[in-house]
Amino acid sequence: MSTALQRWALVGGVALWAGFSIMAQTTLMAGHWYTLPSPDPGDGELQQSLAALVPARAEGSWAAVHVLYSACRCSQRVFDHLFESPRPDGVYETVLLVGADEEIERRAAAAGFDVRVLTPEALESEFGIVSAPLLLVLGPSAELRYAGGYTERKQGYDVQDVQIIETLQAGDDPAELPLYGCGVSKELQQLLDPMGLKYD
Amino acid sequence: MKDTLKAILDTIRLPAELTQFEDRYLARVNKIATWFFVLHLPVFVLVAYLNDTGPGMAVLLTAAALIGPVVALKTFENPRNVSLMHGFTSMLMGGLLVHFGQGPVQIEMHFYFFALLAMLAIFANPMVILLAAGTVAVHHLALWYFLPESVFNYDAPLWVVLVHAAFVVLESVATCYIARSFFDNVIGLERIVQARTKEVDEKNKQMRLVMDNVEQGLLTVGSDGVVAQERSAVVDRWLGECRSGETFVDSLARVDERTADAFEAAFDQLGMGILPVECSIDQFPSEMAFDDRHFGLEYKPILRGEELVQLLVVLTDRTAIVRQEQLETEQRETMSLIERSREDQVGFLEFFDEAKVLVGAISEDLCEDLPLLKRTIHTLKGNSMLYEVHSIAKVCERMEDAMSETQRRPDATLLDELARRWDRLKQSLRVVLDAEERDAVQIRPEQYRELIEKALATPTHRELANMLMSLRLEGTRERLERVGEQAQRIGNRLGKRDIRVEIQDGGLRLEPARWATFWQAFVHVVRNAIDHGLELEEERGARGKAGGGTLTLSTSTEAGVFSIRIHDDGRGIDWDRVRTKAAAAGLPHETSADLEAALFHDGLTTRSEATLYSGRGVGLSAIRAACEERGGEVRVASRLGEGTAFEFRFPASEMAPSPTEYLAA
Numbered sequence: 001m002s003t004a005l006q007r008w009a010l011v012g013g014v015a016l017w018a019g020f021s022i023m024a025q026t027t028l029m030a031g032h033w034y035t036l037p038s039p040d041p042g043d044g045e046l047q048q049s050l051a052a053l054v055p056a057r058a059e060g061s062w063a064a065v066h067v068l069y070s071a072c073r074c075s076q077r078v079f080d081h082l083f084e085s086p087r088p089d090g091v092y093e094t095v096l097l098v099g100a101d102e103e104i105e106r107r108a109a110a111a112g113f114d115v116r117v118l119t120p121e122a123l124e125s126e127f128g129i130v131s132a133p134l135l136l137v138l139g140p141s142a143e144l145r146y147a148g149g150y151t152e153r154k155q156g157y158d159v160q161d162v163q164i165i166e167t168l169q170a171g172d173d174p175a176e177l178p179l180y181g182c183g184v185s186k187e188l189q190q191l192l193d194p195m196g197l198k199y200d
Numbered sequence: 201m202k203d204t205l206k207a208i209l210d211t212i213r214l215p216a217e218l219t220q221f222e223d224r225y226l227a228r229v230n231k232i233a234t235w236f237f238v239l240h241l242p243v244f245v246l247v248a249y250l251n252d253t254g255p256g257m258a259v260l261l262t263a264a265a266l267i268g269p270v271v272a273l274k275t276f277e278n279p280r281n282v283s284l285m286h287g288f289t290s291m292l293m294g295g296l297l298v299h300f301g302q303g304p305v306q307i308e309m310h311f312y313f314f315a316l317l318a319m320l321a322i323f324a325n326p327m328v329i330l331l332a333a334g335t336v337a338v339h340h341l342a343l344w345y346f347l348p349e350s351v352f353n354y355d356a357p358l359w360v361v362l363v364h365a366a367f368v369v370l371e372s373v374a375t376c377y378i379a380r381s382f383f384d385n386v387i388g389l390e391r392i393v394q395a396r397t398k399e400v401d402e403k404n405k406q407m408r409l410v411m412d413n414v415e416q417g418l419l420t421v422g423s424d425g426v427v428a429q430e431r432s433a434v435v436d437r438w439l440g441e442c443r444s445g446e447t448f449v450d451s452l453a454r455v456d457e458r459t460a461d462a463f464e465a466a467f468d469q470l471g472m473g474i475l476p477v478e479c480s481i482d483q484f485p486s487e488m489a490f491d492d493r494h495f496g497l498e499y500k501p502i503l504r505g506e507e508l509v510q511l512l513v514v515l516t517d518r519t520a521i522v523r524q525e526q527l528e529t530e531q532r533e534t535m536s537l538i539e540r541s542r543e544d545q546v547g548f549l550e551f552f553d554e555a556k557v558l559v560g561a562i563s564e565d566l567c568e569d570l571p572l573l574k575r576t577i578h579t580l581k582g583n584s585m586l587y588e589v590h591s592i593a594k595v596c597e598r599m600e601d602a603m604s605e606t607q608r609r610p611d612a613t614l615l616d617e618l619a620r621r622w623d624r625l626k627q628s629l630r631v632v633l634d635a636e637e638r639d640a641v642q643i644r645p646e647q648y649r650e651l652i653e654k655a656l657a658t659p660t661h662r663e664l665a666n667m668l669m670s671l672r673l674e675g676t677r678e679r680l681e682r683v684g685e686q687a688q689r690i691g692n693r694l695g696k697r698d699i700r701v702e703i704q705d706g707g708l709r710l711e712p713a714r715w716a717t718f719w720q721a722f723v724h725v726v727r728n729a730i731d732h733g734l735e736l737e738e739e740r741g742a743r744g745k746a747g748g749g750t751l752t753l754s755t756s757t758e759a760g761v762f763s764i765r766i767h768d769d770g771r772g773i774d775w776d777r778v779r780t781k782a783a784a785a786g787l788p789h790e791t792s793a794d795l796e797a798a799l800f801h802d803g804l805t806t807r808s809e810a811t812l813y814s815g816r817g818v819g820l821s822a823i824r825a826a827c828e829e830r831g832g833e834v835r836v837a838s839r840l841g842e843g844t845a846f847e848f849r850f851p852a853s854e855m856a857p858s859p860t861e862y863l864a865a
Contacts, residue, residue: 024264073251154302197257
């Protein structure tokens with residue numbers, strides 16, 4: 001190979017490498033910085049689907065639905081928080097777990113949570129939800145009072161679910177926190193991670 | 201505005217030329233940076249493991265990010281380009297850290313970007329920082345293009361994004377300034393030094409031009425003896441190329457060890473500062489010769505206070521001058537010899553014939569042993585001095601010095617020099633050395649007249665034959681007069697100007713060829729008498745002796761014995777000293793006869809130092825040998841302070857052959 005050709009091959013190789021690196025960086029960061037879509041609290045179908053999750057014994061009381069994704073690191077932190085911190089009195093809490101995970105199910109049951117395991121497709125088709133972790137709070141009349149994230153910053157230490165519920169119970173409307181975490185639906189995952197570096 | 205823009209561009213862009221120092225510095229820093237990024241791999245794997253973000257992916261992506269700097273380090277020719285690659289890579293690594301370090305401290309992981317931006321100043325290249333900042337900007341822009349919400353997330357207002365960007369810009373500007381200052385004041389210092397060095401080199405070139413175009417070799421020697429690099433080109437041509445750090449002694453030793461030794465001794469003395477500088481300078485060798493060339497050496501000390509800083513040495517090629525002087529000397533010698541040959545042809549031809557034999561014996565290495573060679577050289581030197589052939593005498597003197605030093609035969613150079621000089625001399629004298637003229641019997645008018653008168657009065661044919669034979673003989677008066685003149689010439693050179701010579705020939709005549717060897721050796725005794733025997737006038741005055749001394753030369757016959765006698769009224773022989781010397785030499789020294797024998801022993805001398813004329817202990821042994829060759833014996837009588845007499849006694853029949861013997865021969 002001639003010297004000029006070698007030089008061009010080198011420059012081309014370095015350019016390819018730099019382009020690939022920038023792309024990889026971009027897609028990795030997108031997953032972290034992108035504020036995931038949260039459902040519209042006024043969505044009637046969603047309200048109905050959520051209301052169906054509340055058993056008869058808990059009707060008339062506040063209910064919290066935790067949409068968590070077993071493969072999502074952000075959801076893992078919320079799990080730890082839910083299962084290890086004191087829960088608010090008189091609030092029915094249930095977990096919509098995307099992707100089966102026996103350990104999580106065991107811990108949730110031990111902590112007094114109802115758990116429903118479902119697929120990403122089921123979550124989207126039944127609830128129209130495409131991202132996690134997502135906190136949904138229903139009022140005593142099964143109306144959707146809160147749909148948003150748990151923390152003010154991504155994976156922040158301060159998981160504010162209890163404060164949000166208490167604020168709602170006090171008759172105030174808390175600000176909806178941004179939803180940082182993972183895309184659950186295939187479409188969202190492909191959008192956030194076109195190179196397949198983060199999601200399988 | 202244009203000026204501001206230009207100033208900014210000038211700050212960002214480094215001069216295209218890369219100095220050796222920058223090259224070496226960047227090579228080192230780039231290597232360190234590559235290893236720094238390579239070490240990110242295990243750290244990122246650990247971070248990914250702790251945060252459950254995929255250690256395997258951490259290995260893969262970090263390794264992919266390392267490809268750039270590793271390839272650049274191995275293949276890029278310009279180290280600045282490798283640094284640029286590191287600037288780009290640093291931001292990639294920041295992105296990977298933020299990804300694998302996601303969790304409660306993910307925001308803090310962003311500090312990596314700011315820390316690395318600052319650290320990039322180490323490359324002393326604002327472009328590296330700008331490239332890194334640019335990488336982040338491109339990355340954000342790509343993200344914005346790809347997912348606008350990801351950049352302006354949680355509805356952050358524009359001003360928040362601008363604040364975010366402002367910190368990057370602020371840090372980048374400050375770091376660019378630091379990098380450029382680092383380049384100018386540290387990396388660029390080498391550039392400034394190079395520029396100054398170039399100026400000095402230019403001046404040195406001009407100086408060298410001057411130095412190289414003068415006919416003298418100028419050089420300086422440091423106080424450590426090392427030759428300075430700046431010197432005339434002819435110095436290297438004459439002495440051979442001086443290596444860096446070579447001493448002048450080493451340079452001289454390449455061409456002339458004796459001069460090198462003399463210089464070293466004098467230089468040490470100068471360095472010690474015991475003697476005044478002027479006195480020390482006088483000790484340095486002032487000339488040297490090698491490869492048939494002659495050089496003069498002059499010295500000028502360069503002092504700081506009284507401390508020697510450098511020694512300026514001026515080498516002058518004096519070959520042409522010396523050759524001219526030699527030619528002139530040789531011409532003078534030739535003219536003098538021609539004059540002498542006219543005055544005393546017999547004496548001159550004797551000298552020449554003997555010198556020819558001696559030169560042949562020396563230059564063709566015919567002398568069997570060292571003592572014989574020493575005697576031969578000494579005899580040639582003595583005879584040459586008497587006939588003022590100084591060029592031959594000087595070569596002999598150098599041979600004697602060399603032999604005293606090495607106790608070996610003289611080297612081929614000296615032998616060759618002697619042979620060449622002799623050939624030139626022979627060539628110059630060819631007119632007076634014509635063979636036919638030499639063999640002709642010359643007779644003066646008064647001799648011719650006397651011969652006719654005696655023939656008329658001669659009663660027998662035998663007596664007439666004897667008279668005709670005597671025409672070939674040399675009167676001893678002429679010989680003794682010649683010796684007397686030689687003695688006075690030697691005396692003049694030694695500062696003994698008023699030597700009186702008394703001659704008593706007894707009307708005797710000798711066959712010249714038969715006695716030539718003896719008379720040649722007899723010169724040694726004459727030189728000893730003048731050099732050792734007769735005192736200087738002041739010394740004689742102190743001892744109550746009048747005048748410059750008397751040398752009595754005589755020949756006589758008595759009871760069938762022919763005697764040649766030489767007597768001086770000088771200081772006499774110090775027999776005690778002879779005894780001491782004989783004892784030291786392991787010779788018998790008990791009786792007067794022992795001491796006389798020791799006096800004639802080869803190599804024994806009572807002098808502690810040899811002069812050009814005597815003092816080497818070979819002269820008396822030579823005369824004894826010549827005397828014994830003619831069947832004679834030597835007697836010596838001497839009293840300390842009163843003088844010395846040598847008597848050489850031969851059978852009278854040795855004086856000349858009879859007409860019958862002559863015809864038979």
